[in-house]
């Protein structure tokens with residue numbers, strides 16, 4: 598039996614409606630630790646105007662955000678903070694790793710800098726560049742919206758399937774070997 | 789009287805090794821008389837500001853005798869004179885007297901040198917790491933510390949998407 602709907606009522610799927618709403622109101626948590634943060638601010642400012650994509654509501658409390666933008670290098674001392682912020686964000690949430698440093702450690706392959714945040718938190722989208730232009734970040738945002746529209750579900754059960762670490766191993770095989778050697782040398786020195 | 793002459797008059801010529809480049813005066817002193825020299829410079833010669841304390845690791849440095857050099861950069865705010873005082877310490881337990889009692893600003897500077905080089909400062913009230921995390925075990929600016937660390941930066945739990 599066909600139901601006669603008034604003209605201002607639309608039929609859609611629940612998933613699609615949720616995705617539409619979520620993807621157009623991403624509230625970013627700006628985790629700006631270095632120079633990429635400046636570019637992130639430029640993206641928010643009037644010339645590039647991230648508000649055109651509904652993501653202008655930068656919140657400085659993780660409880661109110663659903664998009665973590667890691668902009669800049671993360672050092673050892675900061676990583677526990679980043680992880681805690683990620684865990685404090687309510688579902689559904691996404692993460693953009695912005696810039697060479699956040700993605701891979703960039704040129705800062707030193708004792709203190711984490712070589713890519715994806716080793717320790719799940720990342721949905723990488724924006725390369727040093728720093729990425731605001732256009733690049735906006736492009737990333739659009740891609741993320743696309744991803745949400747294509748794969749998102751109302752209940753968010755697609756997140757529950759990602760049970761494995763997605764980044765590179767925290768330590769590649771040669772790093773493990775090297776660090777063990779160093780540790781032995783260090784212990785020998787100590788004695 | 790120049791600052792060099794004052795120092796020689798007070799401590800004798802053997803205690804120092806002076807050098808100079810333009811208006812950059814340097815004095816190398818032995819570790820034993822470091823504290824008395826610095827006390828004299830602060831109280832009698834008018835070097836009322838301690839600009840910086842830093843250190844150098846001379847491991848494998850050509851012709852170097854001692855392992856670490858500790859450098860004090862002093863400023864006389866009345867005359868604008870600067871003096872660089874340097875002393876040497878060695879393994880296995882490099883230790884210099886703290887100058888916290890002379891300049892309160894030495895607090896964090898000494899903690900930084902301790903953090904990066906593992907040189908301890910005798911008499912410092914609160915000698916903890918200042919930059920590196922508390923659980924860090926090594927001293928990263930020593931020359932025998934590897935460029936990429938000993939794996940400290942990988943000791944974190946990995947959070948997967950399902951559990952977050």
Ligand code: SF4
Nearest residue numbers: 632633696697698728
């Ligand atoms: S990627 Fe480049 S611009 Fe971004 S934080 Fe690293 S060094 Fe700075």
